[in-house]
Amino acid sequence: MERLLHSIRIGINDKIYVKDPESSDLGKRIIEQSILMIDEMGFESFTFRKLGERIKSNESSIYRYFENKHKLLLYLASWYWGWLEYRMVFATNGIMDRKEKLKKAIQILTQTVEEDVSFSHINEVLLNKIVINEYSKSYLTKEVDRENKDGYFIIYKRLVNRLHEMIVAMDGNYPYPSSLASTILEGSLHQYFLREHFPMLTDCNDVTTPTEYFMDLAFRALKPTVNG
Amino acid sequence: MERLLHSIRIGINDKIYVKDPESSDLGKRIIEQSILMIDEMGFESFTFRKLGERIKSNESSIYRYFENKHKLLLYLASWYWGWLEYRMVFATNGIMDRKEKLKKAIQILTQTVEEDVSFSHINEVLLNKIVINEYSKSYLTKEVDRENKDGYFIIYKRLVNRLHEMIVAMDGNYPYPSSLASTILEGSLHQYFLREHFPMLTDCNDVTTPTEYFMDLAFRALKPTVNG
DNA sequence: CAAATATAACAGTATTACTATCATATATTA
DNA sequence: TAATATATGATAGTAATACTGTTATATTTG
Numbered sequence: 002m003e004r005l006l007h008s009i010r011i012g013i014n015d016k017i018y019v020k021d022p023e024s025s026d027l028g029k030r031i032i033e034q035s036i037l038m039i040d041e042m043g044f045e046s047f048t049f050r051k052l053g054e055r056i057k058s059n060e061s062s063i064y065r066y067f068e069n070k071h072k073l074l075l076y077l078a079s080w081y082w083g084w085l086e087y088r089m090v091f092a093t094n095g096i097m098d099r100k101e102k103l104k105k106a107i108q109i110l111t112q113t114v115e116e117d118v119s120f121s122h123i124n125e126v127l128l129n130k131i132v133i134n135e136y137s138k139s140y141l142t143k144e145v146d147r148e149n150k151d152g153y154f155i156i157y158k159r160l161v162n163r164l165h166e167m168i169v170a171m172d173g174n175y176p177y178p179s180s181l182a183s184t185i186l187e188g189s190l191h192q193y194f195l196r197e198h199f200p201m202l203t204d205c206n207d208v209t210t211p212t213e214y215f216m217d218l219a220f221r222a223l224k225p226t227v228n229g
Numbered sequence: 230m231e232r233l234l235h236s237i238r239i240g241i242n243d244k245i246y247v248k249d250p251e252s253s254d255l256g257k258r259i260i261e262q263s264i265l266m267i268d269e270m271g272f273e274s275f276t277f278r279k280l281g282e283r284i285k286s287n288e289s290s291i292y293r294y295f296e297n298k299h300k301l302l303l304y305l306a307s308w309y310w311g312w313l314e315y316r317m318v319f320a321t322n323g324i325m326d327r328k329e330k331l332k333k334a335i336q337i338l339t340q341t342v343e344e345d346v347s348f349s350h351i352n353e354v355l356l357n358k359i360v361i362n363e364y365s366k367s368y369l370t371k372e373v374d375r376e377n378k379d380g381y382f383i384i385y386k387r388l389v390n391r392l393h394e395m396i397v398a399m400d401g402n403y404p405y406p407s408s409l410a411s412t413i414l415e416g417s418l419h420q421y422f423l424r425e426h427f428p429m430l431t432d433c434n435d436v437t438t439p440t441e442y443f444m445d446l447a448f449r450a451l452k453p454t455v456n457g
Numbered sequence: 458c459a460a461a462t463a464t465a466a467c468a469g470t471a472t473t474a475c476t477a478t479c480a481t482a483t484a485t486t487a
Numbered sequence: 488t489a490a491t492a493t494a495t496g497a498t499a500g501t502a503a504t505a506c507t508g509t510t511a512t513a514t515t516t517g
Contacts, residue, residue, distance in 0.1 A: 043371040059496045137365040143271040145426050161430045177432045177442045187419050188412050195411055198373050202389045204405045214405045221450045287465045
């Protein structure tokens with residue numbers, strides 16, 4: 002599993018980038034260091050000029066990979082969701098019991114990436130933090146409909162849909178499977194954020210995880226459908 | 230009720246502004262027109278220069294009310310949550326039955342502001358749209374802990390806490406009342422956003438509302454506590 | 458009417474988010 | 488190996504942003 006993950010390639014919509022960052026050493030350094038820098042200074046303070054200084058490359062060279070930092074964020078987010086999707090599909094693959102399958106999916110999707118599983122240039126632990134702190138900014142824009150049309154959110158949508166399908170498989174009578182799926186994914190990012198910055202607004206802490214909360218919530222809401 | 234709402238004043242942390250915008254005609258025009266402009270062009274494209282042109286005032290005059298547009302957003306958001314809090318407290322005030330009280334609270338908090346109830350310079354319908362599209366940006370920053378310490382999010386926190394208390398009152402055994410409260414508030418903003426831009430990711434549409442979804446979810450999760 | 462205060466007008470600065478041009482290094486292929 | 492294509496680097500430049508500062512002119516208040 003570990004080994005497999007090291008060599009997977011996440012298929013990202015090629016409209017997001019100008020030149021594929023996986024195709025060169027400079028491209029990989031752009032990805033690697035932008036993750037470190039966005040984590041350190043936040044997306045607002047992060048600029049291509051600063052990134053250029055950091056990787057000892059030129060600002061204009063970075064523009065040859067990404068039109069702007071917004072597109073870079075879309076790339077990082079797509080990679081993250083693609084990576085999570087892969088892990089989820091892999092982990093739930095052999096499970097026949099629908100409840101167990103959904104359980105495993107929720108576990109993978111709402112868990113933090115605790116240990117650094119990365120072998121490559123991408124640090125998934127930091128990328129997870131970036132998604133918690135910055136992902137909303139990638140779609141809360143006036144361009145969201147055009148960018149959605151261009152397929153920039155396709156991996157995220159596919160992931161929500163996979164969860165939706167597992168919910169329907171377990172309880173075909175539940176009336177809000179899509180909303181529950183999107184609530185679990187978005188809500189878990191939010192609970193992690195609250196745990197860090199607004200502990201009064203969450204029950205999640207060192208001992209209780211967002212995973213436990215959403216696992217409990219989902220199975221209070223869902224009742225197994227008797228298979229036909 | 231309508232009349233009362235027209236004359237209420239939301240008590241907003243005076244560190245958020247340099248000069249109280251409620252204290253002058255220019256201040257009110259800043260609030261009034263910034264709501265219209267942020268709704269039209271989005272928070273990123275909105276600038277004090279443009280606002281100055283629109284209200285035929287000077288950029289530097291606007292800076293005498295708000296340090297920057299981020300603080301203005303915090304002001305608008307605080308006003309919105311304060312207004313919602315007022316409506317919720319008012320609407321649930323006389324209700325003795327704990328389940329009915331919580332129901333009413335969830336209804337007020339997750340409903341859109343359908344009709345323009347505004348009498349004053351604040352358009353609550355547009356403000357609700359702004360909160361859906363921009364609120365996350367007010368706290369997803371590197372300054373969140375300092376700003377939280379300075380009390381910039383106090384009204385929102387109080388609102389989540391009120392909902393938390395109603396949840397506990399109805400079901401004292403439920404283990405995640407804070408998380409459920411924050412999920413309902415944040416999640417309903419998210420479901421409204423999805424309904425508008427990612428309809429595949431939600432079951433909410435013209436006939437099904439986020440209110441129905443969260444009402445159903447909350448009461449699947451909670452079971453009345455037998456009063457002692 | 459005088460004094461205080463609020464607002465307007467204008468200028469100026471550092472930074473951002475790019476775009477453009479040209480030079481040079483490296484890789485490819487003929 | 489020379490010619491050529493491609494990638495990257497260095498440098499300059501532009502319009503816009505996010506302010507700050509100064510001075511002039513209204514408007515309010517005592």
